[in-house]
Amino acid sequence: MSEYGKAFALMRDAAQGPWRDYTRHAFVEGLRDGTLPRVAFLHYLRQDYVFLIHFSRAWALAVVKSETHAEMLAASRTVNGLISEEMQLHIGICEAEGISQDELFATPERPENLAYTRYVLEAGYSGDLLDLLAALAPCVMGYGEIGTRLTAEATSDTYRDWIDAYSSSEYQDACQAVGELLDSALIRRLGADFRTTPRWSRLCQTFRTATELEVNFWQMGLTP
Numbered sequence: 329m330s331e332y333g334k335a336f337a338l339m340r341d342a343a344q345g346p347w348r349d350y351t352r353h354a355f356v357e358g359l360r361d362g363t364l365p366r367v368a369f370l371h372y373l374r375q376d377y378v379f380l381i382h383f384s385r386a387w388a389l390a391v392v393k394s395e396t397h398a399e400m401l402a403a404s405r406t407v408n409g410l411i412s413e414e415m416q417l418h419i420g421i422c423e424a425e426g427i428s429q430d431e432l433f434a435t436p437e438r439p440e441n442l443a444y445t446r447y448v449l450e451a452g453y454s455g456d457l458l459d460l461l462a463a464l465a466p467c468v469m470g471y472g473e474i475g476t477r478l479t480a481e482a483t484s485d486t487y488r489d490w491i492d493a494y495s496s497s498e499y500q501d502a503c504q505a506v507g508e509l510l511d512s513a514l515i516r517r518l519g520a521d522f523r524t525t526p527r528w529s530r531l532c533q534t535f536r537t538a539t540e541l542e543v544n545f546w547q548m549g550l551t552p
């Protein structure tokens with residue numbers, strides 16, 4: 329059972345194959361044992377900066393689609409964390425590697441990157457908060473699982489900073505908060521037996537598609 333809530337554990341189990349491909353991808357294993365080429369890591373970070381711009385927009389949309397103050401609070405905290413912490417982290421790492429802010433901001437967006445974020449935004453534009461959260465969850469919780477596992481299994485310190493960021497108690501708390509938001513949003517809109525409703529399988533399908541898009545994102549990272 330996951331620490332990130334009941335619905336997340338159910339959605340992940342319904343998307344087992346893609347979930348494994350995502351959380352055990354060759355890119356992730358290269359972070360774990362330090363064999364990931366630096367050029368691939370920096371290429372990934374630059375694309376991820378662009379990714380985070382659109383992800384922040386998607387979380388801002390979650391504020392718009394909220395129905396309670398508690399939902400607005402959880403979504404706006406994530407927007408704030410993304411813009412003031414995670415994006416800052418990327419700017420800092422890139423600067424330390426000789427990539428200026430101007431260069432970073434001018435990064436051309438790769439199609440795999442564009443496909444993922446616009447898929448998430450479209451889930452939110454055309455649906456409600458549940459559709460949006462089902463598309464957002466793999467990104468948040470997947471990195472939480474990867475960070476926790478790599479902390480225990482890393483055999484190299486090369487990518488230790490990256491691993492530490494996602495295994496930190498702050499990040500793990502954020503994953504738990506999103507898990508609680510997902511559970512409570514489902515119960516509010518579909519009832520406690522949300523698994524028996526017709527919408528549940530569609531939400532699981534959205535979660536699976538977003539997971540597949542995460543796999544493609546790692547794959548893109550391996551091909552600078």
Ligand SMILES: Cc1ncc(C[n+]2csc(CCO)c2C)c(N)n1
Binds near residue numbers: 406545
């Ligand atoms: C491709 C890609 N997928 C997931 C994350 C992780 N992530 C994205 S937004 C966010 C903050 C909480 O919502 C976190 C941790 C990433 N950086 N890049």
